[in-house]
Amino acid sequence: YMLHDQTQAAELERTFIAIKPDGVQRGLIAEIISRFEQKGYKLVAIKLVVPSKEFAQKHYHDLSERPFFNGLCDFLSSGPVLAMVWEGEGVIKYGRKLIGATDPQKSEPGTIRGDLAVVVGRNIIHGSDGPETAVDEINLWFKPEELVNYTSNAEKWVYGVN
Numbered sequence: 001y002m003l004h005d006q007t008q009a010a011e012l013e014r015t016f017i018a019i020k021p022d023g024v025q026r027g028l029i030a031e032i033i034s035r036f037e038q039k040g041y042k043l044v045a046i047k048l049v050v051p052s053k054e055f056a057q058k059h060y061h062d063l064s065e066r067p068f069f070n071g072l073c074d075f076l077s078s079g080p081v082l083a084m085v086w087e088g089e090g091v092i093k094y095g096r097k098l099i100g101a102t103d104p105q106k107s108e109p110g111t112i113r114g115d116l117a118v119v120v121g122r123n124i125i126h127g128s129d130g131p132e133t134a135v136d137e138i139n140l141w142f143k144p145e146e147l148v149n150y151t152s153n154a155e156k157w158v159y160g161v162n
């Protein structure tokens, strides 16, 4: 029935979220994870990695014509990145809301970038911008066996299904 379908949808939608080297170095991992966790989303993959510059260029391939592309890829590959996959109903779009606008000066207070970052070149977090990029980015950063399938104890309370 309807509530059951909501859970099915929640299980299907996943997004790629990464805490960039500035967020890791500033000690913001726990704060950022808390916002996704407390919202009610489910963590299905997580690892700390230092991406190569070539890997960063793949991740940001859509931006290769932009003037800041080279600096952006140098920065992403400059230190540890916390790569994650989060799952839940509407997590792609709402995850972007939790993150805030690309430029922290334009991010609302209450958002991750609004509360925790100041300039666009050091905006601490990445989130997939749509269903296709979510799939591409999850596949780029994670092997299938790194995605953990489990039933969250919170799910029946978050979604209201028995």
Ligand code: IDP
Pocket: 063, 068, 072, 101, 102, 103, 120, 121, 122, 123, 125, 126, 127, 129
């Ligand atoms: P998003 O991270 O909010 O999706 P994108 O437009 O996809 O924003 O840009 C990717 C990243 O490139 C941004 O998060 C930011 O770190 C960086 N960036 C975007 N625009 C600029 C800019 O004008 N100057 C410097 N860096 C930028």
Ligand code: MG
Pocket: 127, 129
């Ligand atoms: Mg983007």
